Amino acid sequence: MFIPHTDVERQEMLKIIGKKDLSELFNVIPEEFRFPDLDIPHALSEMEAQQQFSNLAGANNACDEMTCFLGAGAYNHYVPAAVDFLLHRGDFFTAYTPYQPEISQGTLQAIFEFQSLIANLTGMEIANASHYDGATAAAEACISAYHHFRGKRPKLVLSPNLNPQYLETIHTYFGMLDESKLVVPEDQMAFSDPNKLADLVDSETALVLVQYPDFLGNIYDLAAMTTKAHEQGALVAVSVNPIALGLLKPPADFGVDFVIGEGQPLGIPMSFGGPYLGFFATRKELVRKISGRIVGETVDGTGKRGYVLTLTAREQHIRRDKATSNICTNQGLMALAATIYMSLLGKSGMREVAELCYHKAHYAAQQIAGLKGYKLVTQQPFFNEFVIECPKNVSVINQHMLEHGLIGGFDLEKVNPKLKNQMLITVTEMNSREEIDLLLDLLEEALHD
Amino acid sequence: MTEPTVYELSSPGRVGIEYAHLDVPPSELPDAFLREELPLPELSELDVVRHFTHLSQLNYSIDGGFYPLGSCTMKYNPRINEVTARMPGFLKVHPLQPIETVQGSLVVMYLLQETLKEITGFSAVTLQPAAGAHGELVGSLIMRAYHRSRGDMKRTKVLVPDSAHGTNPATSSMAGFTPVNVPSDARGNVDIEKLRELCDDTLAGLMLTNPNTLGLFDEHVLEVIDIVHKAGGLVYGDGANLNALLGVTRPGDLGFDIMHINLHKTFSTPHGGGGPGSGPVAVAAHLADFLPDPIVGILEEATDELPPLYGFVHPPQSIGRIKSFHGHFGIIVRALTYIMMQGPEGLRAVAEHAVLNANYMMELLKQDYTLPYDRDCMHEFVLEGVWPDAEGVHALDVAKRLMDYGMHPPTNYFPLIVNEALMIEPTETESKQTLDIFVDAMKKIAKEAHEQPELLHEAPHNTPIGRLDEVKAAKDLVLCCWRPEE
Amino acid sequence: MNTPSNLKYAKTDEWVKLDGSIATVGVSDYAQDQLSDIVFIEFNRETDDKVTKGDALATIESVKAAGDVNSPVSGKVLEVNEGLSDIPETINDDPYEKGWLYKIEVSDPSEMDELMDSAAYDKYCEGRH
DSSP states (O other): OOOOOOHHHHHHHHHHHTOSSGGGGGTTSOGGGSSOOOOSOOOOOHHHHHHHHHHHHHTSOOTTTSEEOOOTTOOOOOOOHHHHHHHTOHHHHTOOOSSSGGGBHHHHHHHHHHHHHHHHHHTOSEEOSOBSOHHHHHHHHHHHHHHHTTTSSOEEEEOTTSOHHHHHHHHHHHTTOTTOEEEOOSOHHHHTSHHHHHTTOOTTEEEEEEEESOTTSBOOOOHHHHHHHHHTTOEEEEEEOTTGGGTBOOGGGGTOSEEEEEOTTTTOOOGGGOSOOEEEEEOGGGGGGOOSOOEEEEEBTTSOEEEEEOOGGGSHHHHGGGOSOOOOOOOHHHHHHHHHHHHHHHHHHHHHHHHHHHHHHHHHHHHHHTSTTOEEOOOSOBSSEEEEEOSSOHHHHHHHHHHTTEEOOEEGGGTOTTSTTEEEEEOOTTOOHHHHHHHHHHHHHHTTO | OOOOOHHHHOOTTOOSOOOOOOOSOOOOOOGGGBOSOOOOOOOOHHHHHHHHHHHHHTBOOTTTSOOOBTTTOOOOOOHHHHHHHTOHHHHTOOTTSOGGGGHHHHHHHHHHHHHHHHHHTOSEEEOOOSSHHHHHHHHHHHHHHHHHHTTOTTOOEEEEETTOOTHHHHHHHHTTOEEEEEOBOTTSSBOHHHHHHHOSTTEEEEEEESSOTTSOOOTTHHHHHHHHHHTTOEEEEEETTGGGTTTTOOHHHHTOSEEEEOTTTTTOOOOTTTOOOOOOEEEOGGGGGGSOSOEEEEEEOOOSSSOOEEEEEOOTTOOOOOSSSSOOHHHHHHHHHHHHHHHHHHHHHHHHHHHHHHHHHHHHHTTTSBOSSOSOOSSOEEEEOOOTTSTTOOHHHHHHHHHHTTOOOOEESOSTTSTTEEEEOOOTTSOHHHHHHHHHHHHHHHHHHHHOHHHHHTOOOSSSSOOBOHHHHHHHOOOOSOOTTO | OOOOTTSEEOTTSEEEEEETTEEEEEEOHHHHHHHOSEEEEEEOOOTTOEEOTTOEEEEEEESSOEEEEEOSSOEEEEEEOGGGGTOTTHHHHOTTTTTOOEEEEESOGGGGGGSBOHHHHHHHHHTOO
């Protein structure tokens, strides 16, 4: 499939290169390993492929049929129709990395706009062209901080209320740096409070990393923590939910150094976990310390404004073994989706979606708090995720709700055995009042099973 | 025409999309945490659609023309991939949903794991890495974990051929290894004698791209692998050039221990203007336990009444998680769609025609350009973009001039071991017609280089914008189109 | 290529001018030519810092490359040409005079013997690339 050569053309070409048949092209392959039989199914036609994949997709229970109150790092937000239609344009999705800027201004300007929107959303001065996802962006922030101090500050203080997958990813990345020391306090309750976490920052600390709102939904003021950390000479990084920033104070207001996060909520479908979008913003002084592509503005010979990849001397293809990171891709198409999303929603839309999420979540929380047997655990201000304590095991309750077409919140016991019977519920603008009321009914019903 | 930025198009009060009214009683907002300003643009839906449509029209793409970028495998991106990836059953699924509700997606991932194993000749596969470089990192971490599990702590050296992609030494350093250069011989193979000298008990492994970035299959690959294995090292295969080997040979059979695969190169998933990619890693049996966590497996075997239950399994000595969730599912679906439409015969035809196309072009161009390695190539080949009798003309000029002929230039200045390199990879989806047009343009440019070099120096002339001032970009560092202070 | 005869040169393209015990250090004409337009310089050492031969004193960045400036001598930093940060292209225009990077008080003058004179450096550069 997709090979245009006709028999006639093949013969002409073979003649030009002096070969009799195609197999002669592979004489350099050791004979005993040449032309293996691959035990995979024979080719399907396009029609058959579509049918088979349709059957597979049909075997899923997706969130278009089910009601979803699950978040914990990936979110069910509405993706406006215009986003996907624009992504369908072949000039966007079949284009390559913009190494030849003269014929890639579309991609370059879109990334430049992405950088600008993320910078302004987070309140920081600059942003890069993106990382693979929020977890790797967090890992890269830690790496940047570690190398900024040339390994002289081997300690990284990480909030226990970071998304557990981010913590795991950072552990994997830092497993390679023997001299580094990751400090993640065991006492999650006590160290939820960033001010307490700041007590662990000393002159050996390169970075302290927290999440805002945190994994359990809590919002904390980060100003005091940031001041304390800076007094010790350490850098501060914050992982954020970009939708929350439609309403909440941007982390830049607290004086932080790096803002990272998962951009999936910005017009990217959940798609069973990927591809997603990591974003990374920082202060101008630190721009050379961060990894990832960056697009800058310039002019051509006639003075016409244009865009190019810049600061490439930091990157792998030039610096090679001295590069700050090995990253080669950015999430081009996903960054484009987010740029279109943020442009479409704009100032008022981003605020509107944030408020819808906030109010719906708070309504749900208040109502659940009134249910017999259930307790609202979250004490801090929260955005659209909160924790409830259930009278039974979360998996049992979720099983009941699933039978009625509702996907319940995240079972926190899965990531922390101390959080027994605790569920993290997420509400977005996609959840109607009827759905929230259904959730309440099913939570109540689940007690009687 | 300069396309304004979204901020320049903005008009206060404009709205691009409206949402339903709040259907629950509002709660009090947290005053202490409310932001004062939200400096985002205000555009209508038409503004947005028009703006991004204009931007797309400034781009060159595979849909628009030939893209012979060496080692990038710019093959056609089938539309059916876009259909299957967007099926709502796949798209609207949360990664943490109960596994009973996502069996369809798990089967897709399992099938791709199994198929990639069969195609590459390895025992186990992870689909978690987000891109090739990410896969390389996984490979390096597995190498490290393997040696350490055997108490072998002093293996810190990784050998990297001088023709290697920049990610290879960058990844090695990142993983805590010391990359050491291995030179190539005059035929473009790894220099066997120099390799032997470098193989000692501090050797963690060799990172080998085969065919290499010169487009050449190493004539001593079995010996190279054997030397490394005898010294106790592992052989990591950079799978960027796998397109030449589909159905032709399997790296696992040749003796490679680990390999990363680029779904966005070999398996037709779109490049997206720089991503997303997907970089699955395949390993030999002795390394399967170290794969990232989680991979997809069968939790319960099929019975007479029920199909198997698919779920996530945790490799017992896993290097850990390397990103959130389980991998780029949207890219995985596309790659599986492609493979299922190729079948074993189709995959072999892909390699055969990719290699045929490259050799054909090489034969036609070697009279006009210096060909540093004159032997049968695989799916790509390298020319020198410089002539001793065309003073002042460099590969960059040839590249820029090609744009005037409506084509994307080949990869420039890589690999580093060829002077003024032009790395050309046609791929199998390009017809003889297209190749002939490209060859014709290259021949014309070679002539121009000697007779009218100014045409090259001032190129491109026919593109939306001319050569850009990269020095100014790096010095002025304007990285944002609008700041609230403005 | 300009290679003043009163200076000594390192294999990694730094030059040294020794006046008594004070060494002035910079990068050679060959280096600035290879790098092409320099856009940024990052100084890694301050006045009074101790340096050992081989330490990365600075990183010089151009559009196409970034290179470390390795100290050709050991000693103590007396002065840093911080002003270059604003006009890094000075290194391209005048690598030997205005483009000086560091003044170091040498602790071991014998290290100068390990460096090349201008003729040897010229020959060395010819054989490269």
